[in-house]
Amino acid sequence: MDPILEAMREDVLDGDQESVEDNVQAALAADIPAGTILTEGLIAAMREVGELFEEGEYFVPEMLIAARAMKGGLQLLKPHLVAADVQPAGRIIAGTVQGDLHDIGKNLVCMMLEGAGFEIIDLGTDVPPEKFVEAAQHEQADIIAMSALLTTTMPNMKHVISALETAELRQSVKVIVGGAPVTQTFAESIGADGYAPDASRATALAQSLLGLA
Amino acid sequence: MNLIDRVIAHPGRMVVPLMGFPGTQLTHSTIWQNEFNARMQFETIAALVDRFKPDAAFFMMDLAVEAGAIGLPVVFPQNESPTVKHHPVHTIADLDQFRAIDVLYDGRVRTYISVMEQMAAALDIIKGAYVIGPFTLAGLMMGATELAIATIERRDLVHAAATLATEVIIPYGQALVAAGADTVCILEPTATFISPHAFDEFSGHYVRQIFEALDTIGILHICGDTQHLIEPMCATGAQGLSLDAPLDFPAAIAQMPEDVVLIGNLDPVRVMTNGSPAEVRAATHKLLEDMAPYPNFILSTGCDLPPETPLDNIAAFMEAGRAT
Ligand code: B12
Secondary structure (H helix, E strand, C coil): CCHHHHHHHHHHHHCCHHHHHHHHHHHHHCCCCHHHHHHHHHHHHHHHHHHHHHCCCCCHHHHHHHHHHHHHHHHHHHHHHHHCCCCCCCEEEEEEECCCCCCHHHHHHHHHHHHCCCEEEECCCCECHHHHHHHHHHHCCCEEEEECCCCCCCHHHHHHHHHHHHCCCHHHCEEEEECCCCCHHHHHHCCCCEECCCHHHHHHHHHHHCCCC | CCHHHHHHHCCCCCEECCCCHHHHHHHCCCHHHHHHCHHHHHHHHHHHHHHHCCCEEECCCCCCHHHHHCCCCEECCCCCCCEECCCCCCCCHHHHHHHCCCHHHCHHHHHHHHHHHHHHHHCCCEEEEEEECHHHHHHHHHCHHHHHHHHHHCHHHHHHHHHHHHHHHHHHHHHHHHCCCCEEEEECHHHHHCCHHHHHHHHHHHHHHHHHHCCCEEEEEECCCCHHHHHHHHCCCCCEEEECCCCCHHHHHHCCCCCCEEEEEECCCCCCCCCCHHHHHHHHHHHHHHHCCCCCEEEEECCCCCCCCCHHHHHHHHHHHHCC
16 A cells, blocks of 8 residues: 555544644655545544444543544545545534433544535434435435434434425435444334444445445 | 452342433323422322332433533423433633532522432332533533543543542532432443543543442442443442443453443333333243353343333343243
């Protein structure tokens, strides 16, 4: 691998945002194509971060700063990706459902998705169904990703799906759900398109739903 | 007496479900009423004790008491736990707004102290109080994601917030002990997702200070998957660890010193709330069987039971627990 991309990978693993940004500049100056910098530098590094998390080497804070470093690099790369006509893998609206303030898991999922090349519109926590619908209308998203950590707020996922149906948007967007109490069975029972138990599998899920994997 | 000595002296297993909210079904009250009215909450706890005869009773789990007392914005839904929605602390200077506050003058702090006084006067089992953990209170000040990142990048800010939290928790804990608490359990859920090393630095260190300042039996409760934290949790001086359903209990207790008591861990939602009494009984028997070789164990739930937990399930849990 190109030594600049190799260094970039290390920077992401260390969560060193400045250094990631410097190396993105260096890679661009060395005429490495933007698409290559994205997939072989940034995305590859985030995949490794996900593995380290699963293995118990990395914990939530390490993962958050790695993801932020990656995001810094991505920001710089974006205009070049657009110029080279490299499309984002897809647009995803994300949020924690109404009544629920747990956001660590949702944030990790967002960051891993971003690390895999998706564009994320993060609506935050305690998001009412209308907000999801409104965002779906305006953002032309491919996927809506909902998180719930409380059994009492899980039914609100179903409410979002119903609201999407009422607004006649359900056909145009995939819905994925997750969070500690959510299961595959529950996801199926509310008519969601997919469930994943953790952030790296959330990425694989989004890719497979959009036919990318 | 130490917790381990009490547990060993106890005839049969101690059985202590973590319940407070389900008692609202007995007193036909809302969670909100119990959070503001000490008499109401005492009656709810007393009704649970009367009905289920556990070996210890805690007052209601409420992670927003200390947060509200120092002036964080708390929201109170009618029938759910109160929570902090906005997190105003971003710098060490932001902490100054809290320093002048004496939490013992706060109305809800006084409510919980009064609940404990009434429990002490009326109940002849072990009486337990809860306080929030220093890292978790820091998380309510700063927001959990910002706190997580700060454990790597702004360690001084995390230490300043946890130090302030500790200064708030100690006098409240002391007042609860003076009111008659036999044990104080520190609730530290936000520490589940940090490394063992970070736990020791940002939570364990302060938890130890709190236990040292309280003349009582110290218990540490962390929900979620805490397999990686068992060793540093034991190093806090906790006499008991109250741990959650994701944990493999026989594997967990094997890592603990014999004089620290492991408390748990029936799944509060999947089994206790959504299961049938027969499923509760089966899960309780299985846990008791797995833990049979270990004297340092109290049969309990992994976390606080939700308000809608069927009372028949709590009865099934108690019955299965007593049958040994
Ligand atoms: C930290 C924590 C808190 C913090 C939250 C801080 C924050 N800003 O997020 C604080 C202290 C504020 C808190 C408050 C409360 N909490 Co809390 N909390 C936890 C705890 C310990 C860890 C959650 C966490 O962050 N885990 C780490 C992350 C990385 O994991 P995760 O969220 O599961 O996310 C992963 C996957 O689920 C998945 N995922 C997540 N979202 C999505 C979305 C999609 C689309 C996909 C595909 C995947 C996916 O990927 C993620 C990364 O791998 C859990 C325990 C547990 N067992 O989970 C309790 C827990 C969730 N809390 C609980 C409760 C009851 C509460 C309170 C009501 C407490 C109270 N009594 O006062 C309040 C409610 C606040 C509210 N209205 O939301 C209960 C919920 C019980 C239930 N099932 O109903 C739990 C399970 C504890 C327990 N055992 O009882 N809590």
